[in-house]
Amino acid sequence: MALPIPGTPVRGSKSGKPIMALLDLLGRTWALGIIWQLRQGTLSFSELQACCENISPTLLTTRLKELQQTKLIEKNLQGYQLTSIGLGLFEVISPLGQWAKQWQLSFEQP
Amino acid sequence: MALPIPGTPVRGSKSGKPIMALLDLLGRTWALGIIWQLRQGTLSFSELQACCENISPTLLTTRLKELQQTKLIEKNLQGYQLTSIGLGLFEVISPLGQWAKQWQLSFEQP
């Protein structure tokens, strides 16, 4: 699938509205999970693979490339880390952790 | 794929950490897009289909069921709307709209 670069046509928006590009990118399997796992620093390819419940190396390679090309992560000598842009994204989505705990309660106390 | 209910094993976490269930759910094609489109009220099946760049009816049906079962959306006479839980989720992710605009700038001014 074509990379969802904001400003270009993506799934969900021929106009390339940046939010649509973002939702396309984050909606791809494991993309959010990878960003979440990198929140505390660098992880190597195999560490990421382990963190992400043994995501297949094929898909991990694909997602890492996409996230690099969209400037959310970058590679360093030790592995992969969030860029400053990616860190900014994580800060936006980090409240999801707390929200998810509340969500869980609605299944336990129906 | 099994529904990602927090507290049960999901892709990414055998322990069923609620954040992992959430990332699994939101990482499915169009799930985030559907939530985003419902932010301003009720949309019918066909309105959603149109909003989501002609998502296939098969997949829209599947996602609507998943999002209902995970309590994020509900059906009413006019169509589908966010539940109060789903609205809470939208409020958490709504800053993505503004963030995406900043993200776009990094592609225009490299």
Add this chain to the structure above:
DNA sequence: AAATTTAACTACATATTATGTAGTAAGCTA
């Protein structure tokens, strides 16, 4: 009331993505 239209789906064949195993390449380690 019968026929037509419309909205909301479902079925299914095709196409695209993801998985999982195996293998390759490059850089240490002994």
Add this chain to the structure above:
DNA sequence: TAGCTTACTACATAATATGTAGTTAAATTT
């Protein structure tokens, strides 16, 4: 140099998504 380890790539199989063509039921028109 021979054997590890890490980081991938290749590829066959399996799971998902798409797109077209129905089907069903309710509303509207005639």
